[in-house]
Amino acid sequence: MDGYAKAIAFAPGHITGFVEFPTPMLDDPLLKGSRGAGVCISKGITTEVHLYPYDGLEVPEIKISINGKPCSDADVSLYVVKEYLRLVDIRRFKLDIMHRADIPIGYGLGSSGAAALSLSYALNRAFMLNLSNEEAARIAHKADLACRCGAGTVIAEYHGGLEMRLKAGAPGIGIVESIIDEVDDYKVLMLCISPYSTKEFLTNRIGMINGLGGKMLNILKESRSVETFLDLSFRFARSIDFITDRAARVIDALHCIGCKASVALFGETVFTIVSNDKVGEVEKVLSCYRDLYSNSSSSVCYLSCSIDTRGATVIEDTREPS
Ligand SMILES: Nc1ncnc2c1ncn2[C@@H]1O[C@H](COP(=O)(O)OP(=O)(O)OP(=O)(O)O)[C@@H](O)[C@H]1O
Ligand SMILES: CC(C)(CO)[C@@H](O)C(=O)[O-]
Known part of the structure; x- marks a missing residue:
């Protein structure tokens, strides 16, 4: 070098x-x-x-x-x-x-x-x-x-x-x-309520993960829809008792406006995937819970993202001779 x-x-x-x-x-x-x-x-x-x-x-x-x-x-x-x-x-x-x-x-x-x-x-x-x-x-x-x-x-x-x-x-x-390949019309919206250590889960609770995820894959392979993915994710998170009361309230509120949602494995993070025309409505619900759950000792954050289809990538590669 x-x-x-x-x-x-x-x-x-x-x-x-x-x-x-x-x-x-x-x-x-x-x-x-x-x-x-x-x-x-x-x-x-x-x-x-x-x-x-x-x-x-x-x-x-x-x-x-x-x-x-x-x-x-x-x-x-x-x-x-x-x-x-x-x-x-x-x-x-x-x-x-x-x-x-x-x-x-x-x-x-x-x-x-x-x-x-x-x-x-x-x-x-x-x-x-x-x-x-x-x-x-x-x-x-x-x-x-x-x-x-x-x-x-x-x-x-x-x-x-x-x-x-x-x-x-x-x-x-x-x-x-x-x-699905056509994802430009979708946004992933998240409310990050509190952290949870994946190491803790994989060390102490891994036994809760059984063959259900494999069965769900077979269903998703057939339907290939965002709605089914969200539905299955919610059923899965419930089956391992991973939805806290706080997350459940947010998910219920999203259900009330016709949006399916679940929690990210493994964190106290509610996520949904919605088409662009629904973003404003969902944002209102999530911002409302962000304000409700935030207090001086914890910061709750709302995130809005597109779906990344590129995967990891190199952005810059520079060198200068000595
Ligand atoms: N940006 C980062 N740079 C270096 N190490 C990181 C970074 N982000 C996470 N880590 C390492 O990962 C640990 C947290 O991992 P953990 O798997 O619990 O959370 P996560 O990766 O954010 O979410 P997930 O549950 O999806 O894996 C941190 O304690 C740190 O060791
Ligand atoms: C274990 C896991 C859920 C942690 O983020 C993830 O790495 C995965 O899907 O294997």
Whole structure:
């Protein structure tokens, strides 16, 4: 590696509506993952990487920040960096990693997967490794799984769209299909009420996930409609007792104006997908609950996004000779 390199990549956030973890969970992380359905959103994580050669160091100096704040325990990001250190033979460099999140972290919007994926794409460019996007995405998949922050999130964010994950596994191994291709007419609207740790769920409550998600996939494969996706997601979240009273009130209010809705797995986040002409009406309901639930100790946020169909992408790749 010669000179300074900068790379920027973006990965969309992702909401899982229903899911199953095929058993037995195999040992190979590339074969592990989940089946289910979800939607990628136009907001997500942008990661900027600056790589400086620096002869005065015996070991690399690595700094990570999230939204401008230094972060020493970004475990998913550190996992990705360690995987790259095994692939490059240089050790004397400084690496600045800056994650910018325009989705809240921990609310079931797939931020850990998006951080890992955007970082992996950016490092691949900065280190000039020439991995394919699929190979870079596999590193992110392994990181999200190893840190117990996600199972099928990375492959969904790699693919983009309103999707069904028909076969579990890493990008290139798992199978993803779009539920519908024409998504320009839809918006994903969310009320993020409070965070919930995916690690906690995958560690302590994973037994609640049975074969229901797989049966639901068969129904969705036949109907391929947004309404069915929302319906099934709601039934799924109820079946694992994951809808809090606060979320249930919001979902009821949306039902009253003719909108189906559910909660994002795993967070106290209500989401719906509506056609553009319904956005104003839904926005009023969600803003009203945002104001009702916000208090001095917690911030509740309302988000409006399009459906991302591109999946993760590199935005910039620059280098200057030393
Ligand atoms: N932007 C980010 N940069 C680095 N690490 C992140 C970022 N976002 C999330 N993480 C890591 O992921 C953890 C939160 O993951 P968690 O899986 O609970 O939430 P999520 O990814 O927002 O939602 P989901 O439930 O959809 O996975 C954080 O504690 C942090 O370790
Ligand atoms: C486990 C999960 C629901 C967490 O976001 C997601 O990664 C998925 O659908 O596998």
